[in-house]
Amino acid sequence: MDIQHYxxxxxxFYKKRNxxxxxxxxxxxxxxxxxxxxxxAIRSIEIGRDRPDEATPDQAEQLENLTEELGDVLDNLFIIADKYDISLETIMIKHQEKLFSRYKDA
Structure with missing residues (x-):
């Protein structure tokens, strides 16, 4: 999927849902x-939750949950960038330039 399209x-989608x-x-x-x-989600995968009142999900369920939560983070990042009219592509390009400038051996 194209990042700008997403x-x-x-x-x-966020505008439609208010x-x-x-x-x-x-x-x-x-x-x-x-x-x-x-x-x-990462804690659950790496060390568990140690909660007797919660069922322990299997690894596939844990990874599915992490994927879902990463998507929620990504969506919120997109919205913040959009509020300031900054494309994620621009963010990635500028950040890459910063890294190359800062770390000459990259």
Whole structure:
């Protein structure tokens, strides 16, 4: 899937659901919440949850959950970038340039 196409899709989807209109101070909170869920999914995979009141999912279920949570993080990143009219492609190019400039041996 093309990254620009997906950014346009997710912005339109958020607008349709009335999730887009929140101001730029709110979206990083959503982003942080989703990052926390990624951390929880990784913890489950790496060391388990040690919760007798929760069933232990198998590895496929754990990876499916991590994939889902990474998607939520990605979507929130797309929305924040879109709010400032920055494409993810531009972000990737600029970041690559920064890394090459900073780490000459890259």
């Amino acid at each position: 950014q346009e899709f997710i912005s339109a 999730w887009y209109q929140y101001n730029s101070f709110i979206h990083p909170i959503f982003f942080s919440e989703e990052v926390g869920e990624v951390c929880r």
